[in-house]
Amino acid sequence: MTDQQRVRGGDGRYLRTLEGAERQARAAELRSQGLSYRKIAAAMADEGSASALYNVKTAFDDVRTAMAAVVQESAEAAVQFELDRLDAELVRLNSLYGEVEAAMGREHATVSQGKVVTTDDGATVPDDEFLLKCVDRLTRIDEQRRRNGESRRRLLGLDQPAKTQVSGGLTYEVVGIDPETLR
Numbered sequence: 001m002t003d004q005q006r007v008r009g010g011d012g013r014y015l016r017t018l019e020g021a022e023r024q025a026r027a028a029e030l031r032s033q034g035l036s037y038r039k040i041a042a043a044m045a046d047e048g049s050a051s052a053l054y055n056v057k058t059a060f061d062d063v064r065t066a067m068a069a070v071v072q073e074s075a076e077a078a079v080q081f082e083l084d085r086l087d088a089e090l091v092r093l094n095s096l097y098g099e100v101e102a103a104m105g106r107e108h109a110t111v112s113q114g115k116v117v118t119t120d121d122g123a124t125v126p127d128d129e130f131l132l133k134c135v136d137r138l139t140r141i142d143e144q145r146r147r148n149g150e151s152r153r154r155l156l157g158l159d160q161p162a163k164t165q166v167s168g169g170l171t172y173e174v175v176g177i178d179p180e181t182l183r
Contacts, residue, residue: 028066097141104134
C-alpha cells in the first residue's frame with residue numbers, strides 16, 4: 001500500500017484500516033511460524049495478502065504494529081481489571097462507612113470491670129471512647145477512599161500535565177543597527 005492510498009487522521013498519523021490490520025495480523029502469524037522478514041514479504045506478495053511492492057521493511061513494520069496492538073489491547077484489559085477492582089473496593093468502603101455511621105447512632109454504655117456504669121439516679125453513662133473509635137474509623141475509611149481516587153486518577157492518566165503543542169515562527173528585529181551594514 002502506498003502512502004497516497006493511506007488515510008491520515010486529524011493528528012497527521014496514518015489511520016489503521018481493516019485491510020491493514022488483516023495484513024499486519026497475517027505478517028505477525030507468519031513471523032510466529034519462524035519465517036524471516038524476507039520470506040514473509042515474499043509469501044505475502046505471492047498469496048495476495050499484500051501488493052507486489054510489499055518488502056522486508058514493510059513486513060517488519062507490520063509485525064511490529066501488530067505486536068504493539070496486542071500489547072495495547074492487553075494493557076487496556078489490565079487497566080479495566082484494575083478499575084473494576086477499585087470500583088469493588090469503593091463499594092466495600094462505602095458500605096463500611098454506612099455501617100460505622102449506623103453504629104454511631106446507637107447508644108453505647110460505658111462498661112467497667114464487666115459492669116455497666118450508671119449514675120446515682122440509675123441512668124447509664126454513655127461511652128465516649130466508642131464514639132471516638134468510630135470517628136477514627138471514619139477518618140481511616142475517608143483516607144482509603146482518597147487513596148482509591150488517587151489510584152484511579154493515576155491509572156487513567158488524569159494527573160498528567162496537559163500536552164501543549166507550540167507552533168509558529170519567531171521573528172527577531174535588531175534595533176539600533178542598520179540591516180544593510182550586516183550584509
